[in-house]
Amino acid sequence: MAKRLYLANPYGFSSQLKSGPLRDIQSALENVGAEVWEPFERIGQMDFARDGWAYDVGQSDLNDVKASDGIFAIVNGCPPDEGVMVELGMAIAWQKAVFLFRDDFRRCTDSESYPLNLMLFAGLPRDGWRDHWFESISEISDPGKALVRWLAGQDL
Numbered sequence: 001m002a003k004r005l006y007l008a009n010p011y012g013f014s015s016q017l018k019s020g021p022l023r024d025i026q027s028a029l030e031n032v033g034a035e036v037w038e039p040f041e042r043i044g045q046m047d048f049a050r051d052g053w054a055y056d057v058g059q060s061d062l063n064d065v066k067a068s069d070g071i072f073a074i075v076n077g078c079p080p081d082e083g084v085m086v087e088l089g090m091a092i093a094w095q096k097a098v099f100l101f102r103d104d105f106r107r108c109t110d111s112e113s114y115p116l117n118l119m120l121f122a123g124l125p126r127d128g129w130r131d132h133w134f135e136s137i138s139e140i141s142d143p144g145k146a147l148v149r150w151l152a153g154q155d156l
Contacts, residue, residue, distance in 0.1 A: 002035040003151055006068040006096075008088060010081035012040025021137075025101065028140040029072060033151045036072075037064050065090045070097030070150065075116060076104040085120075092123035097156060099147050100124075101134040125156065132156075 007029065011022035022038070029036045039061050047053060061083075065071065071091035073084050080102075091098055100120065111118050124132045131146040139145060150156055 002033055003069040003097075004067065005029060005034040005036055005099075006065050006071045006087065006091070007036050007038045008065075008071055008073040008084040008091075009038070009040075010077075010084060011074065012038070024137050025072075025074070025140070028137050029147075032141050032148055034072075034147075037068055039064060061087060062090065065096070066094060068096060070099065072099045072101060072147070075100050075102045075120060078104075078106050078108040080108075080116065080120075088120065088123070096123070097146075097150050098123035099132050099134065103135055103137075 007022075007026060009022060009025075011017035022040075026036050026038055042064060043057055043060055065087050068091075071088060073088045073091075074080075075084065075088075079085070088098070100116075102115065108116050109118070114121050121129055128146070131144070134140060134145070134147075140147060142148065146156055
């Protein structure tokens with residue numbers, strides 16, 4: 001059975017990003033064997049004209065993060081999207097496997113060790129955290145990275 005990977009991202013808010021980079025990342029993750037749970041796709045039938053829809057979306061995302069085996073979080077931006085950060089925080093607290101994607105060259109940190117706020121790395125190993133860090137879509141299929149090893153059932 002494929003591992004469920006929650007794809008935390010802000011790209012679903014933009015039709016161009018949704019049909020371009022988001023689909024490319026989702027396809028790359030599926031091609032290495034992940035069952036990708038993309039939140040914008042999973043809430044597609046929700047009635048956004050109905051009162052309470054925002055609460056229902058939040059609960060749906062929370063439940064999906066909790067039921068997933070891991071999270072692949074797109075952390076572009078300075079700072080990265082706040083919804084993605086909440087989803088990432090939940091995944092770290094629930095001790096899910098964590099993988100971070102950033103093809104944004106800007107540094108958003110005071111740390112010399114990490115390119116983003118140090119708390120984003122709390123769910124990664126101290127040594128070897130770069131194996132969980134992706135800077136291009138082509139790296140997703142790299143067998144030297146933690147994602148491919150994790151999907152194959154190897155310990156992180």
